[in-house]
Each structure stands twice: as C-alpha cells, then as structure tokens.
Amino acid sequence: MNFEKLEVWKRSARLSAELYKATADLRDYGFRDQLTRSGLSVPSNIAEGMTRTSTKEKIRFLDIARSSLAEARTQIYIGIDIGYLPSIEGKAWLEETHHISMMLTGLIKTIAVNE
Secondary structure: OOHHHOHHHHHHHHHHHHHHHHOOOOOOHHHHHHHHHHHHHHHHHHHHHHOOOOHHHHHHHHHHHHHHHHHHHHHHHHHHHOOOOOHHHHHHHHHHHHHHHHHHHHHHHHHHHHO
C-alpha cells in the first residue's frame, strides 16, 4: 500500500509541519526539538511501516507512530500550560492527535486481520 495515499499519513504530516511552524521562533530549543522530533516521528514511522513486507513489522512501526503521537500530545499539553503554544491552536492539535491515534488503531487492526 502506498503510504502517501493514507489519510492518517497525510494528517500526521500536516500536523508535524504545523508544529514546526508554530515553534520556529521558540527559544527553548530543548522543548522545540523534543516536540518537533516526536511530531515528525509519526508520519515517518507510518511511511516506514507501510513499506515493510511483513505484517509484524508493519504493525510494529505503526505502534511506534502511535507512541510518538502520545509523546507529542503530552508535549502539546505542557506547551499550552507553560505558554509556549497558543491555546486555540494547541487544543485543535490535541483533537487532531486524538483522531490520528484512532486512525492508527484502526489501521493496525485492519492490517492484523487482512494480512
């Protein structure tokens, strides 16, 4: 399956780009780096997983993507609380991470059943 056609990949790549743009001027390089790396890990692991040949490997990489998403979600919560991230956009990103997580769970279940 071509990962670029997956809605979950498209949405996670868009979220990653938004996080990069929102933190471009942030002086706390440690926070910015951690958030952008976890955000970037999501579409990257989806892409890597979907190009693997074995079901077990596909699921493993999708699970890593889901874990990275949880990490990014945690950092978004903290970023909002400490004033690094705008509240309105932050809440939208939190909602998006919830939807992406559900999509990843569904994709994992589909792959497990069909392959």
